[in-house]
Amino acid sequence: MADVTMPQLGESVETGTVVRWLKRAGDEVRVDEPLFEVTSDKVTMEVPSLFGGALAEVLVAEGREVPVGTVLARITDPRETSNGVSANAAEAVVTTRRRGAERVSPVVRRLAREHGVDLASMRGSGEDGRVTKRDVVRALEAAPGAAPRRRRTEPISAARRTLIRRLAAAQKSAVNVYSVIELDMERIAEERARRGLTYLPFVAKAVVDALGAFPSLNASLDEHAETIVFHDAVHLGVAVDLDEQGLLVPVVRDAQSMSVDALAREIDRLAAAARAGTLGPDAYAGSTFSITNNGSFGTLLTAPVINAPNAAVVSTDAVEERPVAIDHMIAIRRRMYLSMTWDHRAFDGATAGRFLQRVKRNVETFDWSVQ
Numbered sequence: 001m002a003d004v005t006m007p008q009l010g011e012s013v014e015t016g017t018v019v020r021w022l023k024r025a026g027d028e029v030r031v032d033e034p035l036f037e038v039t040s041d042k043v044t045m046e047v048p049s050l051f052g053g054a055l056a057e058v059l060v061a062e063g064r065e066v067p068v069g070t071v072l073a074r075i076t077d078p079r080e081t082s083n084g085v086s087a088n089a090a091e092a093v094v095t096t097r098r099r100g101a102e103r104v105s106p107v108v109r110r111l112a113r114e115h116g117v118d119l120a121s122m123r124g125s126g127e128d129g130r131v132t133k134r135d136v137v138r139a140l141e142a143a144p145g146a147a148p149r150r151r152r153t154e155p156i157s158a159a160r161r162t163l164i165r166r167l168a169a170a171q172k173s174a175v176n177v178y179s180v181i182e183l184d185m186e187r188i189a190e191e192r193a194r195r196g197l198t199y200l201p202f203v204a205k206a207v208v209d210a211l212g213a214f215p216s217l218n219a220s221l222d223e224h225a226e227t228i229v230f231h232d233a234v235h236l237g238v239a240v241d242l243d244e245q246g247l248l249v250p251v252v253r254d255a256q257s258m259s260v261d262a263l264a265r266e267i268d269r270l271a272a273a274a275r276a277g278t279l280g281p282d283a284y285a286g287s288t289f290s291i292t293n294n295g296s297f298g299t300l301l302t303a304p305v306i307n308a309p310n311a312a313v314v315s316t317d318a319v320e321e322r323p324v325a326i327d328h329m330i331a332i333r334r335r336m337y338l339s340m341t342w343d344h345r346a347f348d349g350a351t352a353g354r355f356l357q358r359v360k361r362n363v364e365t366f367d368w369s370v371q
Helices: 087-101 107-113 135-140 158-173 185-193 200-213 260-278 351-363
Strands: 002-005 015-021 035-040 044-048 053-058 065-067 071-075 176-182 221-223 226-231 237-238 289-292 313-316 320-326 328-342
Touching: 015 351, 035 071, 107 135, 158 328, 176 351, 185 200, 185 328, 200 260, 200 289, 200 313, 200 351, 237 351, 328 351
Parallel strands: 237 289, 289 313
Antiparallel strands: 002 071, 015 035, 015 065, 035 044, 053 071, 176 328, 221 226, 313 328, 320 328
């Protein structure tokens, strides 16, 4: 008999809440098969089973919050998986399954499982053919005998509930001010085309450099202790969309020491892992500043919400060709608005303006071929 316990959901997290059980007492469970969904104030995630066998009993009901390490359930005969694979071979099984599902988010996997949709046979509409929730819904609607779907109601997911709580708390505590600056993206546009990258890592590099010159923005405000913590390193939170099911902000550690290429690789790695649900809670903790890339959806101006306890967040919006006056002549240049929401309690408008001017100077004057 093997005990299933509440996992550690982060260094500073002492409790977790069982959102729902994906298996019932008596069900067969395979190694690495999602067993239950858990949430904390930092993250919501599906927890795979470490053992194979039968779910003998569930000890903690859905919706109950318990300390880390609490026994949640018990699984019989943990020595073998349900298909006869020995526990010694479990690691190979886990690796194979994760590789096959790395492009599909937990939300999509669950929806497909509940409705019997074969994800392997689908070509998704997401980036690089990733199957999204919208793809699964369309497949269900197109199935023979499917009833017309004029309206549907579904409960708010645990991930969305966590997001609602955090955003509401951030809006209530911070004194939000919104600033925007226009950037000439010609230098970056040429270099990104040569390297095959997006605009995001270039702008991130310019922002991280500016944070080194303006430590007030790379800071956290503790209202209760009446202190401001200035961070030596830049741990950059990067917003990742989960197929319209929520938003996660994994953290690029020590971004100040990374080149543009290194930033691009790490942002891509974190985004893919966040959508696949393979990141642990610590991957979302400790950001000192955040960036969101709404421009990938064609937006022109975005007022992002601060990712508490950060003091500010910037949004990169769409790059467009626009007529501009240069040396009293009209020219067509690729331009972008960079928006920033910042907490007036942490610093003032002059500091915000100087920081944005530093970002603008970096974007427009850096020798990007060596960054």
